[in-house]
Amino acid sequence: MTATRAEVAVEALVADIETLVRCESPSSDHEAVARSADVVAALGRRRLDTEPDRVVIDGCTHLRWQFGEAPRVLLLGHHDTVWPIGSLETHPYSVRDGVLRGPGCFDMKAGVVMALYAAAGAGNRPGLSILVIGDEEIGSPSSRRLIEEEARGCAAVFVLEASAGGGALKCRRKDxxxxxxxxxxxxxxxxxxxxxxxxxxxxxxxxxxxxxxxxxxxxxxxxxxxxxxxxxxxxxxxxxxxxxxxxxxxxxxxxxxxxxxxxxxxxxxxxxxxRPPLQVDASSGLFDLATTVAAELGLGALTAAAVGGASDGNFTAGLGISTLGGLGGLGGLGGLGGLGGLDGLDGLDGVGGGAHADDEHVVVAELPQRTALLTALIDAVLAK
CATH class of the missing domain: 3.30.70.360 (Alpha-Beta Plaits)
Incomplete structure (x- = not known):
């Protein structure tokens, strides 16, 4: 039987995630991070038909794709993980019963691959920038300035960090x-x-x-x-x-x-x-947009969450730039209420759980939906 386009898309997504997960990249190992950057660059080259800029700061390798001048939308992610070399021996990559597992799969190698696919599917790339850094898990010491410089002037930053429970988008983060x-x-x-x-x-x-x-x-x-x-x-x-x-x-x-x-x-x-805190008023506008887009795509209502973990989205929100992350699950706004002010969201990775833990995992069936949502958000912001 011929596979449908959706089935082909999810198979390709999973295959690329596997390739990236199998390349271990603990933040403190610059050689491992450089190898991981090579893998991300190769995946991006195949999907986007262009090479990224390699930005090496203090020995750490970051990647950047820029389409056109003066970026207006930034896709922000990281390819380093907390898992030491050898973790694949104790936590092997696998896909069973619709659940993908492996070190760093949820935080956030699936999100990196999703960003590349979303960018490839965008109807209009000029004005889009993709930044994948290599030291987020240790506080982004070498990449903070790069992140802030790339984000300045953007109308929106979409952060491909792990989503909150049930796939909720992250509208507020602690410092x-x-x-x-x-x-x-x-x-x-x-x-x-x-x-x-x-x-x-x-x-x-x-x-x-x-x-x-x-x-x-x-x-x-x-x-x-x-x-x-x-x-x-x-x-x-x-x-x-x-x-x-x-x-x-x-x-x-x-x-x-x-x-x-x-x-x-x-x-x-x-x-x-x-990192400064990411307040709800830095994500309200983009969450409203995401809710509208999700409804148009037939994905149902989105949920929002306030979480204790910080991300690089805290940096961009601290600049007053709309920031949205955790593009994962579907549901309502919950108890956040009263959102208003600057746009922004975090947590746009796939649906899953167990970040940094033994049960780290991603729900395979949600990957195409989340990627479609991200693609539509890129198109919506760039069309304004």
Whole structure:
């Protein structure tokens, strides 16, 4: 039996996603990220019939396609993941019962492929730009300026990050602040600890102090994460460090936590505020447009979500540019209400779940619908 055009499209989508997932690309491994960039470039060349610009900053490879002058629509994504080399051995790529699995498939290699297909299907490419960066998962240290420069002057930014539950678009995101607290002590043998200064014990104290800055009522989370101390089991630790992940809803709370972490400290503290919050008023216009487009395509009502995770869409929304992400599921606006002001959305990847976790997955049947929605959004904005 001859496959329908829709079936061919989904088969091609899945095949390209598989190719990209099988190329592991942890953010900290620049050689792996460069290999992944080669794969993305090849996929884009086949779909778009043009080469991307390769932008290497501090050893990290980013890709950019520009069609015409003065971009008005930016498709924004990343090809790096949190998964270390070798993860395919423990979390192999697979497609079973309509569910695609593999390291980084949902966050966000499926979204990268969807962006290429949507751009290929757009009726009018001049004014479109695609930016796929290689260090989003570690805070976009080398790519932030590139993202902001590419977004300036755009009417809309569509972020291909993982969608929220049920495929909801992400209309609001918390900020992200990242800190590293380092403690200096003095080493000594474990049988005479009084001669040392235990950096590990002091780090443990600081973990409790910092964690207490969280405020559940305000939705503020302060999470000590990666911790290291000492060298051997019978030596008083001469050094210790702990990373701290902070997420808040508004800038005032962001600065409250920042001052509390930094003030009065005699330890070395690096890092700080990484991304501003993405407020609902930066996504309302594009969400309304997406709702209209989805209805015209017969996709049903869209849902919106507020989420704790930050993305590169926080950068573009911070510039006052309409930003929309999480182009995943279908449903209503839920409890967000009162959307207005600047346009923008995030989370336009496929429908799935388990980002950064063992059960990371993408629902195959939703891929063509989500790609069609993105294509229609590109055409709608460029037609204005």
């Amino acid at each position: 992200a602040s990242l800190y590293r607290i380092e403690v200096d002590g003095r080493a000594a043998h474990g049988l005479e600890p009084e001669k040392g200064v235990n950096a590990g014990a002091e780090a443990a104290h600081q973990i409790l102090v910092v964690a207490a800055l969280a405020d559940a009522e305000r939705g503020t989370t302060v999470v000590p994460t990666a911790l290291s101390a000492g060298t051997t089991t019978n030596t008083v630790p001469a050094g210790a460090s702990v990373a701290v992940d902070v997420r808040v809803w508004d800038e005032a709370e962001q600065w409250r936590v920042d001052r509390a972490v930094l003030e009065g400290s005699r330890m070395r503290i690096s890092g700080g505020i990484n």
